[in-house]
Amino acid sequence: MSWPGGSSQPRQAGLARALHDFADATDQAVRAWAGELTMRQALDITYVLTDILRLLGTTAGRLSRYRAGSEPAPDHGAGPDQPDEEIARAGASISAARAALAHLFREAYRASGGWPEPGGDPARDGTAVFLAHLLCQRLNIAGEPWPELSGTRESRDRLVEALTCATDGLAWDIQNLARDAPEPMHTGLTEALAHLDDAFAHLREALICSAKRDIAPSGAGEIDRNMRLAIPLPGRARALRARNARSAPHPARTAAADFPCPAAGSAAMRSPATAPAASPAAAPWHPSRRSGPKENHGHHQ
Secondary structure (H helix, E strand, C coil): CCCCHHCCHHHHHHHHHHHHHHHHHHHHHHHHHHCCCHHHHHHHHHHHHHHHHHHHHHHHHHHCCCCCCCCCCCCCCCCCCCCCHHHHHHHHHHHHHHHHHHHHHHHHHHCCCCCCCCCCCCCHHHHHHEEEEEEEEHHHHCCCCCCEEEEEEEHHHHHHHHHHHHHHHHHHHHHHHHCCCCCCHHHHHHHHHHHHHHHHHHHHHHHHHHHCCCHHHHHHHHHHHHHHHHCCCCCCHHHHHHHHHHCCCCCCCCCCCCCCCCCCCCCHHCCCCCCCCCCCCCCCCCEEEECCCCCCCCCCC
16 A cells, blocks of 8 residues: 555554455455344444444544644634544544443343453354454554554545545444344444444545645535545435334344343353345445445445
8 A cells, every 4th residue: 555644654554454454344244244143142243343433433533633744733623624623523423333332231241141252253153243353353453552643634534534434334234233133222223323324424524624625616616526426425324214114023133032131041142143144235335445435235315
């Protein structure tokens, strides 16, 4: 990967690669999480999701303080069209998504017999849970201590684009996990999904704001229109809520419909899912692999 800003940027390049690798890995999880899961598997995945969202939120926070070129430190009250302000809002949305899951499932974990074991084991936990741990491992670099980030605007924008890809891919995964989940798991996952849709919108706005910097108003309008067409808003949570409102009640795809599940029988709850994974409802946006939004089977609104 060529990286603007010279030799001082290799670590930022590594973070961008990690975010893109994470986004690529969500293509596997989006299928596995649509399959039949036990309640324990769904709980384990959700627990790992809170760690993933913590790392993505940390990354957004660092990017919101990015010192681009000779610009002064970001002033989040400086006015409209500030990329750093939009990135900060995206970070707040990611944190809200994490809170929607962490608060809901804390008691469920205590009742279900313990916390998932680190790393995940496909033979013990099933592929779906293992992929959740794999996604989290892709973001290990984001949990390391970092100095304040600085570089060129192009460097920041590449990192924002990579974070957008990662957030988008994870949101499609969560949509599939939430699709047939029992209550209150469905509500918590759908709330987290809505916050990730908000994060995507703010990151998109940050990229648009940055692209229009130093452009005359006549040209800025065209850039704005073209980028909004190239990066459409997904509207996943709205579509999921509308689908569920239209649908007749159906059996939950998780093995245990009660929530939280009892501590007894935890070994049985850990048995791998045997049903084949369903096709993904939609695919994530990956501008790093092609220009414009990836084919999404009609789910962008």
